[in-house]
Amino acid sequence: MFSCQACPYHPASSSLHTSTLLPAKSPLFFTSNSTQQANFLIFATLPTSTQSTQPRNYVPLQEVVAKPCSKVTFFMPKLKPVELQENCQLYQDKTSRKFHDFLETVVAAPTPQKNEAVDKLQREGRLQTISEFNHLLMALVTADEFELASKLKSNLSSFGLAPDSWTYSILVTCYCKMNEPKEAKTVLDRMLENGLQPNVATFTTLINSFCQNGRLQDAYEVFDIMTRIGREPTINTYNCLLKGLCYVGRVEAACDLLMNIKKSLIKPDIYTYTVVMDGFCKVGRSNEALELLDEALDTGLTPNAVTYNTLFNGYFKEGRPLDGIGLLQQMKERRCMPDYISYCTLLHGLLKWGKTKAALGMYKEMVGLGFQVDERMTNTLMRGLCKSSRKEDELLKDVHEVFEKMKNEDCAIYSCTYDLVIEAFCNGKENDKAFEILDEMLKTGYSPRTFTFNLVVRALCLDGEVDKALSVLMLIHKDRMASRIPFNILINGLNGQGRSLDACTVYGLAVKKGVVPQREPRKCWPE
Template structure:
C-alpha cells in the first residue's frame, strides 16, 4: 500500500513510520460511504479488535466495511445520533468516588475498540494506534469519532485522545456535545481541571449546554485538587444554565470544603441540602463525618452516623472506618471497640483498614493489651497485619514484658511469625526483643537473635551488647560472651569498657587467667583501658 501522510496542520499525526500490516477482521462502524477528507478518498473505516495485530498479512486497500454488531435488529451505539435527545452520561456510585460514566452502558462498538487498545503493548501503544489511525482510518461521522475517543479515554490513553482531538478539523468534522463531554472527562482524568474548564467554555460558546454529569465531574476534579473556588464557579454555571445539581454534585462540594478545612460551611451546605428535593445519601453523611473527624470532632461525627441510621441509610465500611480513624487521632482509640461492635450489629464486616486503623491507634497510645486483642481478632478473621503494625506490636509487647514476664512468650511468638512471613524486622524491634529475652533469663534466645541481628547488617547499641554479655557471663557462658565481642570486632564496633570488664571479671572468676590477659590486651590495643585486670 502506498504510504500516505496528513499535511499541515495535521502533521503531528503523521510523523511516524508507515502502519504495520493488518489482518482481515470485521470493523465496527455502520457506514460505507467515502471519507470527506480528500486525502483518504480511497480508504474505508476499519478498526482491529483485540488480538488482531498481525504483521504477516497486508490489509487490502479496498475493504468491505461491515455493519455494527447488534442485538437482533437493534443497532448498538453509545452515543446518540443526530436529532436524538441529549440525555447525558449516566453516573456510577462507588465508595466516596461517585463520579464516573457508567461503563455498563458501553456498547459493543466501544468495548471492541477498548479491547483492541488494551491488546497493544503498553510502550508502543500510542505510536502504534496513531500510525493505524493516521494511515488506515478515516472517520465517517462525528459519532464514529466519539466512539474512538471514548474507548481511548476509558483505556487511559489521554495523550492519544488529545492528539486526535487536535486534528479533528482534518477529518472535516465538527465537535458536538458528546465530543466536548468526552474531552472534559479526559482532562479531568489527567488531573487538569483548568483545561477541562476551557473545553467546557468552548462547549457553551458553541451553543451546547453540559449535563449534570459533566459539570459534576469537573466540580469533583477541582475539589480533589483543593481548588474549591473554581469548583464553586462551576456550581454557579449550573444555576445559570438551569442544570439542577444532584446528590453527587453536593457530595463533591462537601468533600471539597472539608478538604480545605471549611467545615462549618460544609455543615451549612448539608443542612441546605436537606431543605431541597435532593435527598442526602450515605456518601453525604460520610463526607461530613470525615470532615468532623479530621478536625477532632469525632463525637459530632458519631451524631451524624446515628442520624443517618435513623433515616434508614445503611452505613458502609468507609463510614465506620472514618470514625475509627477519628477516634485514633484524638487519642481515644478505645472508643473504636464500640464502633467495631456497631459494625457487626449492622452486618457490615470490618475490613483490613478497619482493623489496622484501630490497631495502629491502640499501639500509638500505649494500649498494648487491647492492641493484642485486636491483632488476634484480625488474624482470626483471615486478615494479616502488615510488617509495620507487627513491628509496633512486638515492640509494645516487649516494653510491657519488662514488668509482666508472661508477655515475653507472646511477643516472641509474634516475632517468630514475622520471620516466617519474610517481613523486614526493624533494628529497634530486634533490640527490644533481645532485651526482653535477657530480662526473662532466656539468654540462649537473646544470643541467637543478637547474632541474627548482626548478620542482617544491624549494629546493636552498646547497651544491648553489654546486656547480652552480662547475661551470658552470669550464666557462666563466657565463651559465648567472648563470641559477642568477636562479632563486634568483625563489624567495626568497638566494645565499651564495661564489655571488657564483664568478660575479664567472669574469666577471673573461672580462674582462666590467660583468657583474661588476652581480653585485657585486646582492649588496650583498641584504646580502651578496662577497670578490671587479670589476676596474677
C-alpha cells in the first residue's frame, strides 16, 4: 500500500491537513476557483469506523473525496475550522437533503431495500448532474457497498448522464477494493479508449492492487501505460512496485529499483526504505536491512515504529532476538517510541528462542507501559519460567508474580501451564501452594497429568501432610487408570507415621483397583 492516505483522486492530496476534523454527518469535498476562497459541496453521509481513534462523531479529513480536476484543492490553511463548519451547514441545508434518505437506507438495510432505494432514486430523477452521481457513487464505494455501487453505475444511462474521468477512477478503486484488479484494468482501458486520461493516483491504485496479488507483470504493464501517456510516477507509485517485488521475493530487483529512484529527481521517503528492508529481512538478510536503515538516517529521514518492527521481525526469524534488544535501545535514543507490535515481536522472538530471562524483562517493561500481553505469550512465558526455575530457584518468585497477575487480569491459564506451575512450587518446597493450585486447576475443569498428581502426593508426604496426599490420591483414581506409584508413596508415608491401619486401607484400595503396590503396610500386631 502506498503511504499517503489522502484521497487517490486528488492531484493535490499531499496538501491535506490530516489533523483537521469534520463532522461525521457532513463529509465534504472542496472546489476552489481561486486561492482566496473555497466553495463547499457535501457529497455523502458516511459511517464512522468503529476502529477509529478519533471521537465517534468525527471523521478525519483525509477520508474526504475530492473531484480530480486542476482547480480542485483541499481545505485552505487560511480557512478556520469554525468557518468551514458554518459554510458547510449552509450548503447542507440546500443540497445534501436530497441524498440523505437514500444514504440512510443503504447503510444498514438488507439488500432488497437497497436495490429498491436505487430504483426509487432513478424514478424520481434526483441525480441531475454527473458530479452528483459521482459523489453518490464514491460514497457507496467508501462504505464498501460494492454491489450497490455497481447497480448504480449500470443505471447511469437511465439518468441521462455520461461517465467522466472521475466516474471511471471511482470504478477502478471499487474493483481494487474488491480485490479484482483485472476488472479494474478493464475499466482503465475503457477510460483510455473514450479519450479520458486517468491521473497518477488512479494508476497507482491499480498498480498497488496488482502488486498485492503478486502480479508484477500486470503492474508493470499499467506502469508503462502511465509513463507512455505522460503521467509521471510519484514515490507512492514506486513504493507499490517495491512492495510487489519484495512480496514475490525479488529483493535484488527491488534493490536495483531503489538505486534508480535515488538517481532520479524523486526523493525516496521512509516507506521506500522500509519496504526494501522488509524484503531483506524476509529472506534472512537483516544485516543489509540495517545498512539501509543507516542510509535512511544519513539522508535525514526519520524512521518510524514500522521501520524498526521490520528489523525486529527479521532478527526473530534469524534466531537473533537479543540483537533486537540492542536495536530497541537505539530506537528509544532516537526518540522513536516503540509500539505494541514492537514489544510483541521482541517478546515472541525471545520466547521462541528460549531467552526466558530477557523475555521476562521485556514482559515487565510492556506491563509497566500499560500494554496488554496476550494470553498465548503470557502462558508461554509462564511455562518458560517454570522450566528455568528447575535450575534457578530465584525465578520461583517471578513464577508466583506472573501467575497471580494472570489470575487477577482474568487471563486464560492453559492446562499445561497449570501442570508446570504446580511442578515449580513442588520443586521449590512450597507444597501447600502446589496443593492449592491443583485444587484450583480441578475446579477450572482441567484434568492434571498423572505425573502432576504423583508429584504433589510425593511432596505432601515428604512434608508430613499425608492426609492432604490421601485426598489427592482419591482424585487421581476418580476418572483415570490406576498406577502403583502414588500408592507406594502413600503407604510409605503412612508407615512412617505409624498409621498401619490406614496403610492397610490404602493397600486394599490399590488391590481393588488391580494394582499391587511394592510397599506393604507394617504389621500392627506382635509376632
